[in-house]
Amino acid sequence: MICVMATNVFGKPVTEGTRTERALEALNNPNVDGKRDVALAYVRQLKANWGNGVSTLGIFYNATGETLTFTQENSSYGQIEGPYPTRVQNGQWGAFFHTKKPVVASGSVGFVVYRVRVSDTTVCNPLIAWSVPWSQVSYNNQAYCDVFDEGKVDSPEKIYQKMEDVDSRQYVSIKLGMMVTSQIETGTSPVYEAEFTREDAYCDVFDEGKVDSPEKIYQKMEDMLQPRRKLQTNKMLKLHYLLN
DSSP states (O other), rough: OOOOTTTTTOOOOSSOOOOHHHHHHHTHHHHEEEEEEHHHHHHHHHHHOOOOSEEEEEEEEEEESSOOEEEEEEESSSEEOOOOSSEEETTOOEEEEEEESSSOOOOOEEEEEEESSSSOOEEEEEEEEEEEEEEEOOOOOEEEEEEEEETTOOOOOOOOHHHHOOOOOOOEEEEEEEEEEEOOOOOSSSSEEEEEEEEEEEEOOOOOOOOHHHHHHHHHHHHHHHHTOOOOOOOOOOOOEEEE
């Protein structure tokens, strides 16, 4: 049997070890063999082929220890031009290209939902969302993410309202044992980058009775996130944590 990798999925899958061990291995090697670079070059080529206009160059990394499977998508403004990957294995990058609609003066606003196994008995639906408005003077680019119980994803209206309420170019969601991060550049055709991983992939060990303060723990988490594939033109903004 011959397995053919989708053209919008990049990198060799990480399949050895326990679920958490696989996640950690992927998390620690996001650009081994240049796989992130290739994913980024892919969406940039799609943009070059497509031409001028508002668009979103999307790449995302799977470090969950399991396979991400496409579930649903929505476009509030614009349309998907380079399709979402249907399956992205642990240790792989997925890429997509979302654009404004032809002729119409509109932005690129949408979200995509995947399905992933958290444990032997639990499955969840992580979501990533973005907003690149037509008017860069009146509105800001936005990045958003969330995690839902399987089959209980919020309505599109509620998702877009949450993203608008947050109004940030970076966001982190920690729920249901999963951790999703998202960030977006400025400009009318920015790179949008997201990462799916497990909450227990970020950990620390302390001597008995010497656990760091909550402030220090959260600062360590933020410090870990900042250098991870930081977008060159993106200044770090305050991270928003959803601890449910």
